Amino acid sequence: MLNPISQAFKKSKKENRPALLTYTVAGDSSKNQSLEILKSVSKHADILEVGVPHNTPVADGGQIQTSSYRAIKNGIKMNDIFKIVKDFKISKYSKPIILMGYYNMIYQFGENKFLKECKKSGVNGLIVVDLPWPENKIFSKKCKKSSINFIQLLSPTTSYKRLKSITKDSHDMIYYISMLSTTGGKLKVSPKKILQNYNKIKNISPKKNCVIGFGITEKTISKFKSADGLVVGSQICKEITRSLNNRQNPVINVSKMVNKLKKKIS
Amino acid sequence: MRLKKGIPVIDQGNKFGFWGGKFGGNFVPETLKRPIEDLEIQFNKLKNDKKFIFERDKYFKNWIGTPTRFIKLHNLTKHVNGAQIWSKVVSDANGGAHKIYNATVHCLLARRSGKKVIIGDTGAGYAGKMLSMAAKKFGLKCKIFMGAKDIERQQPNVRAMKKNGADVIPVYSGSQTLVDAVSECMRYWVANCDTTAMCVGSTVGPAIFVRICGWSTSQISRELKVQLIEKFGTVPKKLKLYNCVGGGSSSFGFWNEFMDYDKKQVEFIGVEAGGPAKSKKHAAPLTYGSKIGILHGAAQYVNQNSDGQIEETESISAGLDYPGISPLHCFLKDTKRARYTAASDEEALKAYQIVTKYENLRPSLEPSHAFSVALKEAKKLSKDTIVVINSCGDAYKDKKILEKKLGKKYVKSN
Ligand SMILES: Cc1ncc(COP(=O)(O)O)c(C=O)c1O
Numbered sequence: 275m276l277n278p279i280s281q282a283f284k285k286s287k288k289e290n291r292p293a294l295l296t297y298t299v300a301g302d303s304s305k306n307q308s309l310e311i312l313k314s315v316s317k318h319a320d321i322l323e324v325g326v327p328h329n330t331p332v333a334d335g336g337q338i339q340t341s342s343y344r345a346i347k348n349g350i351k352m353n354d355i356f357k358i359v360k361d362f363k364i365s366k367y368s369k370p371i372i373l374m375g376y377y378n379m380i381y382q383f384g385e386n387k388f389l390k391e392c393k394k395s396g397v398n399g400l401i402v403v404d405l406p407w408p409e410n411k412i413f414s415k416k417c418k419k420s421s422i423n424f425i426q427l428l429s430p431t432t433s434y435k436r437l438k439s440i441t442k443d444s445h446d447m448i449y450y451i452s453m454l455s456t457t458g459g460k461l462k463v464s465p466k467k468i469l470q471n472y473n474k475i476k477n478i479s480p481k482k483n484c485v486i487g488f489g490i491t492e493k494t495i496s497k498f499k500s501a502d503g504l505v506v507g508s509q510i511c512k513e514i515t516r517s518l519n520n521r522q523n524p525v526i527n528v529s530k531m532v533n534k535l536k537k538k539i540s
Numbered sequence: 541m542r543l544k545k546g547i548p549v550i551d552q553g554n555k556f557g558f559w560g561g562k563f564g565g566n567f568v569p570e571t572l573k574r575p576i577e578d579l580e581i582q583f584n585k586l587k588n589d590k591k592f593i594f595e596r597d598k599y600f601k602n603w604i605g606t607p608t609r610f611i612k613l614h615n616l617t618k619h620v621n622g623a624q625i626w627s628k629v630v631s632d633a634n635g636g637a638h639k640i641y642n643a644t645v646h647c648l649l650a651r652r653s654g655k656k657v658i659i660g661d662t663g664a665g666y667a668g669k670m671l672s673m674a675a676k677k678f679g680l681k682c683k684i685f686m687g688a689k690d691i692e693r694q695q696p697n698v699r700a701m702k703k704n705g706a707d708v709i710p711v712y713s714g715s716q717t718l719v720d721a722v723s724e725c726m727r728y729w730v731a732n733c734d735t736t737a738m739c740v741g742s743t744v745g746p747a748i749f750v751r752i753c754g755w756s757t758s759q760i761s762r763e764l765k766v767q768l769i770e771k772f773g774t775v776p777k778k779l780k781l782y783n784c785v786g787g788g789s790s791s792f793g794f795w796n797e798f799m800d801y802d803k804k805q806v807e808f809i810g811v812e813a814g815g816p817a818k819s820k821k822h823a824a825p826l827t828y829g830s831k832i833g834i835l836h837g838a839a840q841y842v843n844q845n846s847d848g849q850i851e852e853t854e855s856i857s858a859g860l861d862y863p864g865i866s867p868l869h870c871f872l873k874d875t876k877r878a879r880y881t882a883a884s885d886e887e888a889l890k891a892y893q894i895v896t897k898y899e900n901l902r903p904s905l906e907p908s909h910a911f912s913v914a915l916k917e918a919k920k921l922s923k924d925t926i927v928v929i930n931s932c933g934d935a936y937k938d939k940k941i942l943e944k945k946l947g948k949k950y951v952k953s954n
Contacts (some may be wrong), residue, residue: 275695328848328849329714329849329850330714330719330720330723330835330836330850331723331727332568332569332726332727332730333569333571333727333730334727334835335727340711341869343714346849351847352847377834378832378833378834378835378844378848378850379847379848380832381833381834381848382833382844382846382847382848383847383848402565403569404568404569404834404837405567406566406568406569406570406573407570409556409566409567410563420815422869427569427570428570429569429570429571429573430571430573431570431571431573431574431575431733431734432573432574433574434568443838451570451571452733453728454571454731454732454733455730455731456727456730456731456945485775522782
């Protein structure tokens with residue numbers, strides 16, 4: 275049987291569109307609200323990335339940092355994050371969940387215990403921003419044993435030789451970082467160029483589902499329709515911040531935004 | 541875990557950059573893998589290249605000014621009435637602190653690789669000031685990331701950076717100190733690594749930055765060894781080297797040449813920042829038994845909560861106000877080559893008062909931490925013990941804090 279992440283890609287392919295992946299931070303702006311956001315977003319998105327907030331992130335831009343600090347300030351802990359995932363998974367809105375974060379959070383929790391909790395709560399995949407290949411080989415094998423997708427990252431600076439080795443060691447899904455940027459940066463490379471690089475990866479590894487992230491917004495998303503999947507993060511985090519500042523309900527606003535995003539690629 | 545003899549400590553990491561199999565490494569986003577590898581290749585080649593070493597030494601000698609003085613503190617020796625008190629006055633170096641060595645080497649590397657811009661982090665402002673000086677000297681544009689709290693408390697160095705033409709970028713996230721400045725600097729590098737070189741201001745960060753920095757500051761102990769032999773005819777039988785430890789660049793550089801000596805002959809004592817006596821917060825992960833975690837790309841002992849969030853630190857000294865510590869020092873601690881302890885804010889201030897009362901020397905708040913422990917321990921040591929304290933910074937930058945804490949009379953004007 276296909277794992278839920280691959281199933282999601284299969285479904286979107288059948289509908290002739292890229293899969294839509296959203297990124298929100300667990301506990302932003304509260305535990306309950308972040309759960310509600312996941313539920314409402316899941317009506318439109320195919321796969322949900324859930325950020326594990328960390329207070330010394332080396333690759334996050336301003337919007338995601340703001341969300342993360344908000345969540346940490348509100349007291350989010352690792353166990354709360356698993357609880358949010360679990361509650362989401364047993365709700366009728368269930369969609370594949372990918373946890374995304376920094377390695378220290380896993381390291382402190384204990385790799386094995388972390389994977390056990392992932393399984394128990396229903397996490398389907400992991401992105402560890404600062405655990406690159408080949409350092410991640412052992413951990414990614416452990417993930418595979420637990421039927422959890424370890425998602426390798428690729429970037430414009432990744433050499434061809436490295437692309438080949440990394441894709442070879444990857445599971446069903448890989449993530450291409452569109453440009454040299456932290457999250458939330460403006461698209462500073464042309465979509466054409468990004469898709470060229472993307473196609474290079476697809477040529478090496480046609481069967482793997484490859485998503486593009488960084489710089490994907492309402493404005494840019496329609497230019498990448500040929501990709502297997504697209505990730506939108508910072509714009510959503512920014513919308514949460516904007517809603518809170520305007521005393522509006524972020525759950526409704528974010529859901530609206532994700533609905534629009536979906537329409538642009540359908 | 542073992543320290544090997546005859547191999548520079550900076551080269552004792554394994555193929556993944558881990559010292560002792562577990563400290564250091566490269567916990568970095570994929571985007572940085574390539575620029576880090578490029579820098580590794582460049583540095584591994586140049587560190588043994590005669591022409592490059594000649595170039596380095598030329599700038600160290602003519603521009604930084606080597607050697608810095610090694611002096612006996614006669615009055616303090618009398619006052620302490622125990623071991624002999626000496627100081628290596630590294631603040632003699634151009635710019636007023638040891639940070640100039642690393643900054644110079646990074647600019648030399650950047651220039652060779654054709655980079656036009658160099659970025660760096662700073663806490664006390666010395667790393668930033670020195671990078672701005674070196675960047676200017678070597679024709680590079682310079683951006684310095686500095687916590688907003690540190691900008692406020694280290695104004696003289698901020699002014700110097702701006703005068704040298706550097707952009708000083710305030711960092712408002714988190715505790716607004718060094719830890720946040722390093723994070724922000726690394727983030728900027730992630731987004732601009734194709735055109736921009738990065739200098740990490742201490743022996744921290746991904747393994748290559750630890751190595752380059754340690755290699756650069758080792759100039760201090762190379763000089764000291766020569767100076768000891770000049771004064772004593774040999775490396776003394778009982779030698780104790782005291783140094784403050786923030787990230788660990790000055791202490792590592794102060795000790796490196798003596799690594800292979802038995803610790804009974806040459807003992808290394810690292811002094812971390814204990815923070816205010818009344819506060820639970822500190823910047824002393826080695827002294828207070830912090831757990832291993834990952835910070836800024838490297839595994840190290842680091843102040844953190846049980847979840848893995850990095851904890852806020854507190855210290856009167858901006859240069860020591862960092863929750864982590866160099867993997868090199870984690871390695872030296874666990875192999876028991878060096879001993880680590882802490883001094884509180886109050887103890888550092890008191891040491892500053894004593895040193896400035898007895899000697900014509902004005903250590904900044906960072907080395908005042910080292911003086912505090914050294915002077916206390918020296919009382920109990922024999923007269924033939926040689927205590928050397930690295931006075932690695934000048935208190936001019938701390939004028940505002942010292943005036944506030946001690947009153948104007950303690951602060952000699954420059
Ligand atoms: C004068 C001085 N001493 C010590 C330090 C601490 O850094 P390190 O431990 O890397 O020498 C600093 C850092 O800014 C400094 O300015």
